Structures are given as C-alpha cells and as structure tokens.
Amino acid sequence: xxxxxxxxxEDVDRIFKALADRTRRDILERAIHREQxxxxxxxxxxxSFAAVQKHVAVLERAALVTKERRxxxxxxxxNGPTIARAIALLDQYEQxxxxxAVQIDAVLARSDEEGGG
Amino acid sequence: xxxxxxxxxxxxxxxxxxxxxxxxxxxxxxxxxDARKLEQWWGPPxxxxxxxxxxxxxxxxxxxxxxxxxxxVHHAFWRIHAIEKPFRIEFADGFAGDxxxxxxxxxxxxxxxxxxxxxxxxxxTAVTKFLDLAQMDMMIDMGMAEGMTEAxxxxxxxxxxxxx
Numbered sequence: 001x002x003x004x005x006x007x008x009x010e011d012v013d014r015i016f017k018a019l020a021d022r023t024r025r026d027i028l029e030r031a032i033h034r035e036q037x038x039x040x041x042x043x044x045x046x047x048s049f050a051a052v053q054k055h056v057a058v059l060e061r062a063a064l065v066t067k068e069r070r071x072x073x074x075x076x077x078x079n080g081p082t083i084a085r086a087i088a089l090l091d092q093y094e095q096x097x098x099x100x101a102v103q104i105d106a107v108l109a110r111s112d113e114e115g116g117g
Numbered sequence: 118x119x120x121x122x123x124x125x126x127x128x129x130x131x132x133x134x135x136x137x138x139x140x141x142x143x144x145x146x147x148x149x150x151d152a153r154k155l156e157q158w159w160g161p162p163x164x165x166x167x168x169x170x171x172x173x174x175x176x177x178x179x180x181x182x183x184x185x186x187x188x189x190v191h192h193a194f195w196r197i198h199a200i201e202k203p204f205r206i207e208f209a210d211g212f213a214g215d216x217x218x219x220x221x222x223x224x225x226x227x228x229x230x231x232x233x234x235x236x237x238x239x240x241x242t243a244v245t246k247f248l249d250l251a252q253m254d255m256m257i258d259m260g261m262a263e264g265m266t267e268a269x270x271x272x273x274x275x276x277x278x279x280x281x
Contacts, residue, residue: 066127079127082250086127089253094123096161097134097243103158104241105118107148108140110157 011063011088018062023047024055028078031065037073063087121240130247139238146203146232149173156181169217175200180217192217196225206230212255223255224248 018024023045030036030044042052056076059065063084068075079087121135138145148154152171160166163186170180179195192213199207211225219225229244247253 083127085250086130086253087125089250089257090125090127090130090132092257093132093245093253094125094134097132097245098120098123099162100158100243101118101120101134101136101241104136104145104148105138107154107157108118108138108144111144111147111154112140 008088014062015064018058018064021055021058023052024059027052027055027076028059028064031076031078035075035077037075038067039073041076130249130253132245134243135240136243137235137238137240142203142232142234142239145239145241149206149230150202152179160184171195173197173200180213182217194219194225198227203232205232224252226252 019028026044027036027041030041038053038056039049041056042049045052053074056065056067056074059076060067063079065076065078066083066087068077118139119137121137122133123135124131124133126132148158150173152168155171156166156168159168159181160183164183166181166183168179168181170178172178175197177197179197180192181194182190182192184190192215194211194213194217196209196211196219197206198209199205206228207230208228209225210228211219212223213219226248227246229246231242233240233242
C-alpha cells in the first residue's frame with residue numbers, strides 16, 4: 001500500500017519544534033525501539049515526572065507518538081506515517097464536528113425564539 | 118452548548134464528538150429531522166448545504182449539495198440505516214456524482230449518533246467511521262478544510278470552557 005503523507009506547514013512546524021529538543025529526541029529514540037511508559041521514561045532524566053509528561057505531550061501534538069492509558073500506566077508509542085496522516089486528517093474532521101455543534105446550537109436558539117419546534 | 122469531548126482513534130479511523138445542548142432530545146432531534154434546520158448546520162463553514170430530498174426513515178435516502186465560496190458545487194447523499202426517534206440515528210454519508218446520485222466506486226462513511234436526556238438538556242454523541250485514508254482525503258482535497266481551519270482555536274476555547 002502506498003501512503004501519501006502530505007503535511008501542512010503547521011504540521012511541519014510542530015514536528016521541527018518537537019525535534020529541536022535533546023530530551024524529546026531521546027524519548028522518541030527510546031520509544032522507536034519499544035513502547036515506553038511515561039514513568040519508565042522519567043527514570044532516565046534528571047527532571048520531574050510532569051516535565052517528562054510535557055515533553056511527551058509536545059511529541060504527541062506533532063503526531064510523532066501516541067499516548068495510551070493502560071491500567072495505571074501511560075504508554076508512549078511512536079507513530080508510523082499512516083497513523084500520523086490519520087491523526088492529521090482526524091484533526092480536520094474534529095474541527096468540522098465542533099463547528100457543526102456550534103451551528104446546531106445557533107439553530108436551536110433561533111427556533112426557541114420563534115417558539116416553534 | 119458545551120463540547121464535552123472529542124476523541125480521535127487513528128487506528129480504527131473514528132472520530133467521536135460528545136456535546137451537550139440546553140434543549141430537550143426532541144428539539145435536538147428536530148435539527149436532524151427537519152431538512153430546513155439540517156441545512157443550517159451540516160455544511161462546513163462557508164460551504165452551506167442544500168437538501169433537495171430528506172427521507173428520514175429507515176432505508177430512506179437524502180440528496181444534498183454543498184456550495185463553496187466560489188460557487189463550486191459538490192453533491193452528496195445519506196442513506197438511513199437505523200432510526201429510533203429521539204434516541205439514535207445510523208446513516209451512511211457519501212459523495213455523489215454531478216447527477217446527484219451516489220457513486221458506487223466511492224464508499225460512504227458511516228455516522229452513529231445517539232441522544233440522551235440530561236438534567237439540563239441533551240447529550241449528543243456523534244461517531245464518524247471512515248474506511249480508509251483516501252476517503253478521509255476526499256473532503257479535505259475538495260478545499261473544505263480551508264473553512265475548517267479558519268476556525269482553529271475555537272475548539273480549544275470550547276474544551277477549556279467545558280472543564281471550568
């Protein structure tokens with residue numbers, strides 16, 4: 001299967017920003033070898049759990065990794081190009097549905113004013 | 118209105134939106150059932166929808182088109198798989214040819230929508246299931262994403278207001 005990965009300027013900005021930090025590059029490298037829990041990752045760095053979590057969040061926003069809750073652990077996995085592309089597309093549909101919810105609210109408000117159903 | 122959550126599942130290609138409205142399930146249902154109301158919200162921003170047929174019964178079909186900012190028109194359709202008023206709708210939503218009829222070579226996406234009464238109104242859960250990335254690309258390629266991304270930032274505001 002051929003996967004077309006076309007990313008927007010914003011996607012590319014997020015990826016470069018995510019990779020511009022040494023800790024985040026290290027997290028990504030560890031997760032490429034095998035999935036990692038956030039707490040296991042935190043042992044490798046001289047920083048708080050929350051700080052490591054923040055780094056993971058930046059990688060997540062760039063669609064480079066996916067975080068999944070498994071029991072009490074948060075597991076970090078790297079994304080292949082197909083998953084990264086799916087996330088970028090789902091982001092757009094997410095926006096569409098939020099817009100739809102806002103527009104439904106406006107329709108409901110209008111029909112309430114008219115007093116009809 | 119509050120957007121309670123949006124969930125993206127990139128492995129199963131599904132998107133789930135949960136939103137709460139300060140209206141009864143019957144009233145929220147009416148924005149789906151009544152074609153004149155439906156066309157006020159179904160289209161992406163700057164792409165208003167016009168429903169020329171809306172047979173809102175099990176096995177029924179709808180025909181609609183979206184009109185873009187430069188006057189371009191894209192035809193699409195619905196096919197209703199299940200209806201339980203005012204609790205649940207399941208339907209196929211796909212693109213159609215210039216004659217307005219469904220394109221067999223372009224399989225539709227599937228929508229699963231449920232409505233639950235809450236103390237203050239209605240909780241609506243809308244799940245969209247895609248078949249593959251090519252299908253997801255269609256709408257984006259048609260230029261509809263431009264309208265969507267103009268509203269970027271809105272979602273964060275809504276989600277943050279939901280957690281207050």
